[in-house]
Amino acid sequence: MFMKKAISFFCASIWKKSWPLWIGAVGLALTNIFMFAYARAIGVFPQMAMWGSWLYYLMGLSVDAPFTQYPRTPLYLDMHSMINFGLILGVAIAALLSREFKVRTEDWRGCGMAVAGGILMGFGTVIMPPCNVGGFYSATMALSLSGPVAVLGLIPGAYLGGLLLKRQVAEAAEDIDFDALPEGKPAVKKPLSHQPVIGLLISVLLATIALLYTYYGKSKFAGLLLFGALFGIIFQRSRLCFCSAFREILVSRNGTVMKWILLSIAIGTCGFSILKSHGYQPMHFVLPVGLHTVVGGFIFGIGMVIAGGCGVGILWRSAEGYVRAWIALIAGMLVSAAWVPLYGGHVGEGKLYGKPFSLGERFGWINGTLIVLLFLVAFYVFIVWVEAKKK
Amino acid sequence: MRKLDARKITDKHYQVDMRGWMCPYPKYIIESLVSKLTSGSRMDMLVDCPAATDDVPKVAQALGCSIAGSDQIGNGEWKIAIIKGTSKNSFF
Numbered sequence: 212m213f214m215k216k217a218i219s220f221f222c223a224s225i226w227k228k229s230w231p232l233w234i235g236a237v238g239l240a241l242t243n244i245f246m247f248a249y250a251r252a253i254g255v256f257p258q259m260a261m262w263g264s265w266l267y268y269l270m271g272l273s274v275d276a277p278f279t280q281y282p283r284t285p286l287y288l289d290m291h292s293m294i295n296f297g298l299i300l301g302v303a304i305a306a307l308l309s310r311e312f313k314v315r316t317e318d319w320r321g322c323g324m325a326v327a328g329g330i331l332m333g334f335g336t337v338i339m340p341p342c343n344v345g346g347f348y349s350a351t352m353a354l355s356l357s358g359p360v361a362v363l364g365l366i367p368g369a370y371l372g373g374l375l376l377k378r379q380v381a382e383a384a385e386d387i388d389f390d391a392l393p394e395g396k397p398a399v400k401k402p403l404s405h406q407p408v409i410g411l412l413i414s415v416l417l418a419t420i421a422l423l424y425t426y427y428g429k430s431k432f433a434g435l436l437l438f439g440a441l442f443g444i445i446f447q448r449s450r451l452c453f454c455s456a457f458r459e460i461l462v463s464r465n466g467t468v469m470k471w472i473l474l475s476i477a478i479g480t481c482g483f484s485i486l487k488s489h490g491y492q493p494m495h496f497v498l499p500v501g502l503h504t505v506v507g508g509f510i511f512g513i514g515m516v517i518a519g520g521c522g523v524g525i526l527w528r529s530a531e532g533y534v535r536a537w538i539a540l541i542a543g544m545l546v547s548a549a550w551v552p553l554y555g556g557h558v559g560e561g562k563l564y565g566k567p568f569s570l571g572e573r574f575g576w577i578n579g580t581l582i583v584l585l586f587l588v589a590f591y592v593f594i595v596w597v598e599a600k601k602k
Numbered sequence: 603m604r605k606l607d608a609r610k611i612t613d614k615h616y617q618v619d620m621r622g623w624m625c626p627y628p629k630y631i632i633e634s635l636v637s638k639l640t641s642g643s644r645m646d647m648l649v650d651c652p653a654a655t656d657d658v659p660k661v662a663q664a665l666g667c668s669i670a671g672s673d674q675i676g677n678g679e680w681k682i683a684i685i686k687g688t689s690k691n692s693f694f
Contacts, residue, residue, distance in 0.1 A: 229656060311652045312677060312678055313679065316622065318604045321604070321622075380627050380634070384606070384634035384635055384638075386605070387618070387634075387638060388638070389608075389640075392616060393609055394609065395609030395611065396611070397617055398646070399675075401679070403674075403677060406677055455653075459626075519625075531678075
């Protein structure tokens with residue numbers, strides 16, 4: 212009896228309702244600190260760019276992957292790709308256990324938006340670099356100046372993308388006249404399938420893959436796969452979406468999601484600073500910073516909104532069955548992977564890019580941390596100011 | 603984008619099918635649709651984006667509507683029943 216109640220409580224509280232945003236914010240920060248301490252912080256687009264270089268290779272074209280730290284490697288032997296695979300599996304498990312998986316098709320205009328979004332994100336990720344979660348969330352935690360600077364591009368870019376989406380729905384709503392609607396029958400409840408069973412089977416698959424990697428002496432791979440899955444479950448259940456966080460600040464004048472992300476970054480910053488101040492990977496996720504950070508962020512910001520998700524977002528939505536995310540993923544992979552032949556160099560090389568700037572290395576770890584926390588407070592005040600202007 | 607499938611169920615009871623419209627489309631369209639409804643009318647919005655089950659009721663309530671129910675009608679599909687003008691915060 213007790214077990215039955217406990218199981219039913221577990222199912223209802225974890226899989227039936229979405230989690231509060233604060234759980235997502237704190238959960239993501241702690242997972243990112245622990246994953247950094249284990250190996251590295253979260254960031255997903257450079258791996259996807261490397262996957263794109265594989266697609267070219269399979270088409271008979273040999274191009275260098277754009278990020279030098281992520282050279283073309285068989286995917287099952289690439290440690291960094293494990294985070295992406297884990298995230299996809301984690302989201303799929305959470306979505307299936309919650310009965311939220313569905314293949315969501317698009318018409319030709321939706322497919323066009325996906326391609327455009329993927330192309331813009333592909334260019335944005337190599338110019339910024341890298342993506343929203345890596346270039347803003349992890350970079351700011353890592354005391355990289357590029358994190359706060361990226362915001363200057365991401366906010367206006369996401370706003371522009373959001374206006375485009377708003378215009379599309381306004382056009383669709385124009386045709387609706389409730390007095391002249393044809394009569395019809397209400398939607399009927401469909402029988403629910405065995406999605407939770409499939410979710411459990413994928414959990415077993417995830418555990419099996421992790422065990423196999425451990426057995427073959429690659430426990431780091433297994434660890435990152437499981438960390439990725441944990442990220443996926445937290446993202447899917449808390450619906451803490453970085454794309455909507457940036458978009459809604461100006462479009463709806465609602466910064467609720469971003470405020471929780473700022474708290475998440477504050478927690479993460481303290482954790483990262485402690486580790487880095489002890490000499491652990493001090494330059495990890497300290498990225499080139501310059502005008503390109505703002506321009507790349509702007510391009511990426513538009514792209515992520517019209518594609519329906521940033522780098523993490525399209526991986527997440529692809530595992531929930533969004534065809535728009537599948538298309539954006541492939542477009543983003545192919546465009547970012549074409550960067551070396553297009554630009555003539557790798558990401559971070561040449562005149563386009565500034566130098567990496569660590570606030571911790573430059574001003575000391577305590578001062579650097581205080582500067583980042585001050586930035587987070589300033590961002591929070593900006594959001595409150597924008598919200599106050601809402602009519 | 604695809605055309606909206608909207609229909610009249612009975613007098614003052616309508617259904618708008620937003621399945622296939624990913625987030626944030628459902629929450630962005632609420633204001634336009636609610637402004638066209640007469641007070642006391644009910645609009646059932648069908649969505650297949652999980653985030654819409656949180657966002658749509660919040661936006662509708664801010665516009666002075668009440669939520670008569672939000673039910674899962676299939677795998678990854680929900681019906682959100684919105685009634686216009688029954689909240690004290692009504693702007694219309």
